[in-house]
Amino acid sequence: MSDALPSPPATRAPRPTMRDVAALARVGIKTVSRVLNNEPNVSPETAERVHRAAAQLHYEINSVAGNLRRSGNSTKTVGLVVGHVANPFSGHIHAGVEEVLYPQGYSVLAASLDDDAEREQRLVREFLRRRVDGLILTTISAEQTYLLPELSRGLPVVFVDREPCGVTADAVVGDNAGGAREATAHLIAHGHRRIACLADRDSLSTSVHRVEGYRLALKEAGLPYEPELVTTNINSADAARAAVTALLARAEPPTAIFTAQNLITIGGIHALRDAGLQHTVALMSFDDFTLADALDPGISCVTQDPRSMGALAGRKLLERLGGDDSVASTIVSPTTLIARGSGEIPAPR
């Protein structure tokens, strides 16, 4: 009984090379190279013969071999390290990078940090062995001095989301302090005086900046900074849920909460619901998520634009690849406040 679909043989056949195409077209190998790379000075008839032979053999040019010899020794490949590809924030960064780099002929080797500082270095090393033309990195390690030899060699590196530590390099970051300040000021404007702040690990500069923004807003409003309302080093939704539950159980509970990260917001929402306080205690989130507007109340937030951040990082890298030698800069991508209800719950009087 024969299958309707063409069933391919499982044998591994060698790929044709330019030499095979040249032989079939009865020309020199260099002529094949010229034709397939659209170089001038080939007669139309010869070009036609070459194209026909290439098509017949299903030949695809080998850019790996080509780039080995080609000037600049470039691979037209960029290494991208993000927090985790399964995280939508990382996904949007990836999308922005892709959007900018693929049209310019670059391919993207993507990998996840997975909260592992060692992995960060392993991945960078692997990318270097593959001779990527540049790197776009979200980092987790305490400092990136391990990149110094590469940077001093002129390898373009752009940091995204988190600023580098111990090295000078381009970076694209969200306005963490500014966004946190705006979120906190928003709560203050609705009458709140006791505002809790829940943040991620202190080892992350993003997290530290958000707490700073929170403090700045308090200071600007002449409110005291009360350490017992601030919990940091929260790294899961469950931890956030527990932390918020503990805060609400205090003698003087906060009347508003600023959750400085996505997962923390999710844990916070659960905790408020557990206590039946979702319409009583105000909540502002740093970072948005799907259906935040479908919850009751809708979740107010300040949101970054990770896709734009990825695109900016990609663009910066392209400039460096193009030979831009100007001094390293940090681009701050603005945040946007979205009011949906949870952040506009007034303070009790």
Place this chain on the structure above:
Amino acid sequence: MSDALPSPPATRAPRPTMRDVAALARVGIKTVSRVLNNEPNVSPETAERVHRAAAQLHYEINSVAGNLRRSGNSTKTVGLVVGHVANPFSGHIHAGVEEVLYPQGYSVLAASLDDDAEREQRLVREFLRRRVDGLILTTISAEQTYLLPELSRGLPVVFVDREPCGVTADAVVGDNAGGAREATAHLIAHGHRRIACLADRDSLSTSVHRVEGYRLALKEAGLPYEPELVTTNINSADAARAAVTALLARAEPPTAIFTAQNLITIGGIHALRDAGLQHTVALMSFDDFTLADALDPGISCVTQDPRSMGALAGRKLLERLGGDDSVASTIVSPTTLIARGSGEIPAPR
């Protein structure tokens, strides 16, 4: 005023080669190769000298050049095409693939389909030029016969999420028909007789299978199939919102809705809320999303495990890369029903 941080020169310095290391260590280039590849038959003293020289020059082996000569002509690179890297479903597939391939020394070139069939072919072609060892593909094109030359050459290709068309190859897909059938049967079990079905484009096999599952459940329950309750070719949340709104405005509106995809569910939720019917009309979603349990009512769904699907696809590819010549197979990854409230709203009597 001097910067505290080391500011790297912007000049592009050439990378050291094995020859440079060999010269510095006063050994032959082949010895450097042996040491750096952990091959035997090198005296400890020589190895030490080589390691020292390599470290001094910050030399990293060039795996691109090495693989050119190495047996099998492999690049230890795999090309991955997903729907869109910014989509969490795609992100989880990517994560699963990564999780399986990186430990085996493979790197992943990732790219997004972006709903563009031409892009699919462009990306595959680019990957072929980069001589990837294998491909993991989510497809959008009507048929993939353009892959036949590669498949017959023995290039390992694993399709993920959507089954191939026009070619025989391994695939990992979710249980689209089974999941849809289970979701629909769940609604029927809660007394519903008029169940709407909203699905994505008919050109997607996944979508077609989900509608089939819906029909099968109706049939098994002895319920009639009413075409006016089925809307397909919905490709955005807004379109879904409009479609549900239209359904609810009918003379005999459905008492339950099966939304056969993520974005459609989101649009459907909005439409039900617009009409104030979220506690009246039952809703089952195909695919889960963050905070689905925090909505009121919680959204019941059947969910796939895209991470596992990615891992299965990666594992299959590794087997093929390892020389497995067995006949192509399709792995069906099961779905799970999660009851949260929206799917358990009973039919009015």
Place this chain on the structure above:
DNA sequence: TTGAAAGCGCTACCAC
């Protein structure tokens, strides 16, 4: 307009 030869950085093979 065409192609032969050299060489990109490395590994396979074989001599020492």
Place this chain on the structure above:
DNA sequence: GTGGTAGCGCTTTCAA
């Protein structure tokens, strides 16, 4: 143990 030489598939250079 060690290292030269050939060659992976291509582009560069240069001569025809």
